Amino acid sequence: MDTVILSDWLAAQLDRGAAEPGYRQLLRLMQQAILTGQLAPGTKLPSSRTLATDLRIARNTVVHVYDQLTAEGYVLSSTGSGTYVADTRPDTAAVNARKLAPDPDLPASTASLAAPARCERGDLSARGQRLIHKAGVAPKQWGAFMPGVPDVAEFPARTWSRLQAKLWKDANPDLLTYAPGGGYRPLRRALSDYLRVARSVKCTPDQIIITTGIHQSIDLAVRLLTDVGDRAWVEEPCYWGARSVLESLGVRLVPVPVDDEGLNPREHDLQDPPHLALVTPSHQYPLGMVMSLARRRTLLEYARQHSVWIIEDDYDSEFRYGSRPLASLQGLDDAGQVIYVGSLGKMLFPGLRIGYMIAPEHLVDRFRTGVAELYREGQLMHQAVLAEFIMDGHLTSHVRRMRALYGERRQILIDAITAHFGAELPVMGDEAGLHLVLGLPGHANDREVTAAAYDAGVIVRPLTAYYHSEAHVRQGLLLGYACVPNERIGKAFSALAQVIEKTMVACP
Amino acid sequence: MDTVILSDWLAAQLDRGAAEPGYRQLLRLMQQAILTGQLAPGTKLPSSRTLATDLRIARNTVVHVYDQLTAEGYVLSSTGSGTYVADTRPDTAAVNARKLAPDPDLPASTASLAAPARCERGDLSARGQRLIHKAGVAPKQWGAFMPGVPDVAEFPARTWSRLQAKLWKDANPDLLTYAPGGGYRPLRRALSDYLRVARSVKCTPDQIIITTGIHQSIDLAVRLLTDVGDRAWVEEPCYWGARSVLESLGVRLVPVPVDDEGLNPREHDLQDPPHLALVTPSHQYPLGMVMSLARRRTLLEYARQHSVWIIEDDYDSEFRYGSRPLASLQGLDDAGQVIYVGSLGKMLFPGLRIGYMIAPEHLVDRFRTGVAELYREGQLMHQAVLAEFIMDGHLTSHVRRMRALYGERRQILIDAITAHFGAELPVMGDEAGLHLVLGLPGHANDREVTAAAYDAGVIVRPLTAYYHSEAHVRQGLLLGYACVPNERIGKAFSALAQVIEKTMVACP
Known part of the structure; x- marks a missing residue:
């Protein structure tokens, strides 16, 4: 396409009645002509004055389009000699490099990698397909009888809003930037006070790490404590979300049956200690039984002897309608084997997305580094509102x-x-x-x-x-x-x- | 310890001046005596009346402690015959099961798994150690010359607070529960309008998925598109956070050099197409050069021919001080190979933790399922505030x-x-x-x-x-x-x- 044809083509394509501004239309059309090769590399473009006259548009518009084309590398312009279409065609040698014979200097194992047998290229990976295929998440999240959702209409939104407005009135810039690993300190103090009394955990505020919920807490613990291929005991049945997080991190799941006393490993389970066990002792999810004290003590002793990490998901433990809430497994742990995870979503509102974990003392510094490195946490204003909410007694x-x-x-x-x-x-x-x-x-x-x-x-x-x-x-x-x-x-x-x-x- | 000794021991241990209420002290002491074996299984406890008299405390306190001990399984009580210490000792056969000879009925490969050679039990895994050792996150997040942090003191916090107060005034319960996969729809619409104009992306609101930021967007794409052991090109140098996310998901990193035109794969890189490439074409992180149009076209064509996924991290692209912002790589992609990721943290305030990704049309439904399954998103109130903020023109x-x-x-x-x-x-x-x-x-x-x-x-x-x-x-x-x-x-x-x-x- 030479420059005369270009002017004609542009004139035909420009839609003066369209919502898209003339500048954008012209830019898009010129880019398209260059990308498709209609305007070949080296073609000299008409001067901005000429093109503006041909198209009956403001010269300034053409100048701006040429500037943008230059900035994006579509054209090259040099003062005096005009504007030329740049050669931006894909480098075919690079694109087709794979078809070359393997480099004889490369070791055989690397050369053989040059043509891996892949069936799924262009679609989800095997990991991704498994995840989506097994996904347990429901399309609807509200209404009779959606499990696992508290009554958010009962949440004291006005109280929350009042505390929030107070904090945002003179927003502290320190609370608008990234969170230090671990989260907002007053919230960690408030939570450790609450959990010591309500859940009989043993912890200092330093051991509390704020996360976005159970999912992130489990994700962090599993990335830091397991390698790809390690085995993890999960209760059978168990929460689908935890299973998806573990599996997509390359952990092999070993489903262990539960009975009326909770987790009940079989002889062959016990003979082959896992790297990690994920349990819901206070209230088995989803069946609801409580792990007996004898089973708790056996699990802790087994974990201690065989160096098994235990993740205790203390799910729904606040809502017991008969007896008082039972103590946590973490409170019985003397060996630093238990990572305790919980969430405030069910107590307040799920959209809150604030959870917590208690790391054993010897791991807590590294867990704090891990949470900042992997998730780049923030949300300190939100955490500050929650801290006030708890300290004012609204949580209890x-x-x-x-x-x-x-x-x-x-x-x-x-x-x-x-x-x-x-x-x-x-x-x-x-x-x-x-x-x-x-x-x-x-x-x-x-x-x-x-x-x-x-x-x-x-x-x-x-x-x-x-x-x-x-x-x-x-x-x-x-x-x-x-x-x-x-x-x-x-x-x-x-x-x-x-x-x-x-x-x-x-x-x- | 018989029951007379028990009374004496409890009387000696109880601290009437302590902050811990008498109920908690008594419960803790009885639990301790049972857990340590001082009170052997089968021991009959004194009646609540007797113990209350011996300890000179209210009988009701003892009754409540016995009730809780019963609920937690420390003691067994039957009306008429009294209260006995339960046998909750760990099951030593189970704890020591591993020491048994391998079951001859198990296949050899399973039996050999029964005693794996593990050196790091009790500490972080190899994956965790590598992650913490290489962690790039800084201990301080603010001050001269902290990179990657906008001036949060300039953020219009009052405007934000006003919009927030308006939405919380009559909080819509639908916005307090879990988010449907993808996020708040008006925000997705506002973002797609913004990104189409500002970044020349090609997308519908349906293709936008709200995440908590770059980290989560990359995490999702990598879990869904790669398997453990797959290779990913990363720019050399590149952002430490992305590297940590990829590596801890079991992806092997292939660092590819950059020059003044951006990513510059070598012959042996090209001969061995990766599964995925993570690039920052608008503004290489951290060096800052722009990927040239020829390189962009070559990368896209190479990706198309060899089915390579491209994650485009469109980092800091809004802040250009000379020329206009350049168009995104995603806008040039006709083959649905590019996953575009961005964040609002640098534009507004990092603590916001709202990012977005644009998934190719053929993947978007599964990406939406994946985000809900893996992260159980919420924060819809927050997303609604942001949507209003954008629609009112405050973002631009x-x-x-x-x-x-x-x-x-x-x-x-x-x-x-x-x-x-x-x-x-x-x-x-x-x-x-x-x-x-x-x-x-x-x-x-x-x-x-x-x-x-x-x-x-x-x-x-x-x-x-x-x-x-x-x-x-x-x-x-x-x-x-x-x-x-x-x-x-x-x-x-x-x-x-x-x-x-x-x-x-x-x-x-």
Whole structure:
């Protein structure tokens, strides 16, 4: 395309009625002509004056377009001699370098790497495909009976907002930049005070590390404590999110059964100590049983003797409706083997994204470095608001209020279950947490029930989705009651009960 | 210890003047006596009435302690027959299971796994040690001349606070719970509008995924697109944080040199296409050059032919002081090979922790699932505040104001360098970003200069810390000027210049 044709082509392409400004249109068209080769390298462009006249636009527009083309390397201009299309064609020798014979100087092993057998290029990796295929995350995060979600409508948003406004009024610049590894110190102090009393943990404020939640806490511990290929015990069933984090870090999962006393490793599990064990002793997720004291002591002693790291996920431990909350496993650990992780999302609101971990004293400096290195944390204003919220007593009073409310809702749901099914379908789990598990008969298919319930406007999660292997799955449904207003529980359960009955008739 | 001795021991241990309430003390002491075996399994405890009388405390306190001991499994109580210490001793057979001979029924390969050779048990893993050893994160995050930090004191905190207060006034519960994969939709729309104009990217709002920043964006892409052992090109030198994320996910790094035109792969690099390449085309980090158009086109064509994923980190691209910002690499990509990542931290304030990525259309659904599965995102209120901030025009006006300010500061720093060193020490990098690189002579040791500067109250980062291998390191200092008030630049540089001069005399 010579410059006369260029002017004609541009004149035809420019759309004077379009929303896109003339400058952008001209720039885009010139770039396109150069990238496609319509304007060959070395072509001299018309002067800005000529092109402006030809296109009947302001000369300044053309000058700016030429400047930008020069800055981006599309054209070369030298004062006096004009503006030329630069040679920016891809270097074909470089693009095709792989097709050359392997360099004879390279060692054989490297040369053989030059043509690896890859089937999945251009798509997700095997790791990525597994992750997405097994993903447990739900498309909807709210409504009857979404498990694991507290009632955010009950959160004292005005109190939070007042504390927040106070802190932002004269925002301290130190709180707007990156966080030092570990997080905002007053929050760490407030949390260690709270956890010592509420969860019987043993820790100093220095041992507390603020994270964005359970996921990040587990991610950090696993990156720092395991190598690719190491084995980790996970409870069977367990939380899908933790499983995805571990697996995508190259850790091999060893599912270990649970019974009424919690984690119950088999002989062959015990003979082959894992590198790490991830447990939910206060309230097994998702089944809800409490790990017995004898099992806790055995696990700690086993971990000590065989140098096994324990990650204690102290999930939902604040919400117990019968007895007082049980003490943490961490509080019994004398050997520095336990990494304790928890989150404030269920106590306050999930969108908060603030969690904490307690690292053993001999690891805490390196954990602090790790959290800053891997995640480049910030959010100190947010952490400062939370610290004030806790120190003013709002955390404990909100948890106390929610414990009463969720206990009521749990009872309403259990009454509805009993009214519909009598003792036919068992309710599993201790009196704690934000959900219960409704057992289904062995011939049922909980994924089908879940899909049918979704169509009927009720969200549940299938218990089988929480199992790693197919071998010992139990059929059941997780029903979250915490986020459902009291008066809606009965009606929503009626809808669900119809779906269950229909499905059970279909597969007798 | 029989029950009479128990009463005496408890009476001696209880500290009536202590801050710890009597209930907690008694509970802790009884637990301790049981855990240490002082109270053997099967021992009958005194009745609550007897113990209360012996200890001269309220009977109710003892009843509550016994209830809690029962709930936690320390004791067993049956109405009528009294309360007995439970047998919670660790199961020694389980603890010592590993010492048994391997099960002859297990296949040989499993049996051999039963006693793996591990040297590092009880400490960080090899992955963790490497991560902490190589960590690039600085202990201080603020002050002259901390690189990569904007001036947060200039952030319009009042505007932000006003928008925030408005949204929190009647907090929408939907914004307090977990985020759907991808983030708050109006923010994604605002960002896609902004990026299309400012960065010439090609994307719809659906392709935008909100993350907590560059680290999380890279983490997600690498987990989904690579397997353990895959190779990734990284620029040499490059950003330490990205390197740590990649390495701890099991990816093998291939450092590729950069020259004045950006990434410059050698023949043997080209012969062995990587799975992924991480580049900073707009503004190489940390050296600051711009990738030429020819190199961009070559990289894209090479990536297309050999199915190489490209992660484009569009770092600091908003802050250019000479020419207009250059277009993104993503905007030239027709093959869906580029994952574009960026962050708002440098534009607004680092503590914000909101970033974004643009996924190719054929991957975006799976990326959205991945972000929800791996990180369980929330922070929708925060995202909503940011969306309003952008839509009201505050982002562009703040960036415009900061661009002028940082340009001034850059010039003041360059003038100070020239006044002290003339042309003796080169200033590297294009006129862009929040820092510049001051080259040091080859015989200098930039880590030593950094340490000496720190002692003199000036923060700099050594250029050599950004190199992966030792082979081609250049000595230099990263000086961040953006966060230093104009009037402090000269004085801080004088202090630094003294340190540099002293060190250069020491090693001639």
